[in-house]
Amino acid sequence: MLSRHFLVNCLTVFLLLLSGIMPPAYAQTNINFQEAQGTGINADTLQIKNMRVDLTIPDPANPAISKNVSSYYNITFRFDPVTLHFVPILESMSANCASFLVRVLNSQTATPLLTAHVLINGEDKIVDTNGFVQFDNVTSGQQIVTVSAEGFENSYQEITVQCGTNPQVDASLHPITASTPTTGGEEPVIDTPEPSVPTEEPTPPIIEPPPIVVDVPQLIRIQLDWGETPRDLDAHLTGPEPGLAASYGNDQDRFHLYFANKETSIAKLDTGEFSNTKPEVITIFPAVGAHQLRAGSYRFVVHHFAGAGSITTADAQVRLWIGNQAEQLFTPTIEGANILANASTDVWIVFELLVKEDGTVTVIPIQHYDTGFNPSSVRSAGG
CATH class of the missing domain: 3.10.450 (Nuclear Transport Factor 2; Chain: A,)
Structure with missing residues (x-):
């Protein structure tokens, strides 16, 4: 005891x-x-x-x-x-006690890629003139390092950092090249028949529509931030995890990501070990060996864990980034103030993400509110 x-x-x-x-x-x-x-x-x-x-x-x-x-x-x-x-x-x-260095190179020339951006735990930095960028005050444990540059393929690496160490991460980006069909050898000789006199109007050529470019993101980030009252809100994400057994914290075949379970095979929660740590950032990424996000439905919920007031008085903001798309911002609605009680059991079901088999993502805003949840039962909020 x-x-x-x-x-x-x-x-x-x-x-x-x-x-x-x-x-x-x-x-x-x-x-x-x-x-x-x-x-x-x-x-x-x-x-x-x-x-x-x-x-x-x-x-x-x-x-x-x-x-x-x-x-x-x-x-x-x-x-x-x-x-x-x-x-x-x-x-x-120990929270926010690790440091590490990232070097970004052009994979073809092995020279520093000066336009590269490096993203970790919601912090975006640009490399220096030597292709390096330093990150300090990083939470110890596993982190996802995302490296991007215009005209190059993105790079994703999962690393483990510890307090007191300063490892170096090398990332080589591959240029994006458009494959153009070519023919070799001599021009083929084509036997062209003598033109005949048309007896009717020629058929106009068929113009093919331009190809549709489908945005298939490789990364989704969700960031929760809030003000002073209530002092403690928590980010929760549920999503598909085939084969996962039901337990105290999650349902069968669905994971529940929150402060007591900060990492799954396809998602990670970044937050400090102490209460009131802001912001809380969730990253969704492809499973090991996969080339796109896992298909299925994902639900993001905010839980009012402790402190006076309710979610609608917390000045809460949820930011959503899907791949390279523009940021989407969610805030509590006025209707929520009439539903939520002044107790630390409130939940705000913010949105659902539907990832299709082709990797495309659809955002379904929910903006629903409810009361009477503990951290484990938040996984059932919203149905």
């Missing part, structure tokens, strides 16, 4: 390590669990979210005066069968 005394001791040690302040500097430390919620991640791992830590510390401007501050934390614990305690996983306290 997870004891309150054990959590208080662990969290106090964590806060001291994070702040760099020695224990005598604190006159009082209180841990508040009123808004905390535990979610099982797997058989022996638990995440407790929204633990409030109230500290009394000296005012930096006037050390003679004490100052009260509050912070919210998410802590991941591993169950120790020997001591029967939940042991905090220190790595879960």
